[in-house]
Amino acid sequence: MDQQFINILSEYPAGKKEGLLPILQEIQKERGFLTEDVLADVSLHLNLPINKIYGVAAFYDQFHFHPHGRNHFRICNGTACYLFGSSTFLKELEKQLKVKAGSTSRDGKFSLEIVTCLGSCDQAPVILVNETYYTRVTPGDLNKIIHSLKDKEE
Ligand code: FES
Incomplete structure (x- = not known):
């Protein structure tokens, strides 16, 4: 201790x-x-x-049993976000970040978590990256977020 x-x-x-x-x-x-x-x-x-x-x-969602990546994505898969395509975003994140939901990439750069609601249903779909909320996310927004974080990591 x-x-x-x-x-x-x-x-x-x-x-x-x-x-x-x-x-x-x-x-x-x-x-x-x-x-x-x-x-x-x-x-x-x-x-x-x-x-x-x-x-x-x-x-409680707030507790974790493994370390997060330096860039931790929380993607909301609640009803409102689901209706606005969050499952497609999830697949895209898994593909581009090379990390499965609920885990951390081997290099420790990215981790991905599915959550049930981020409390902004009227602005769905919502993604939280570290402490930053992204609302009404479009596929183009998602690409920009991913590329900006990848650039920062290189
Ligand atoms: S369902 Fe996604 S923020 Fe509530």
């Missing part, structure tokens, strides 16, 4: 399960993803079974 992790845990009283979500959120924010070792340490600190902690973390 490193000092940063100890500091996070020390902010929450041992044995108090109310600390679970904020602890996981802080770890996710600091490290970008959760590991089995981290969940085991949280389990010891809060005196909660690790399978319960894993279940909570797996329930």
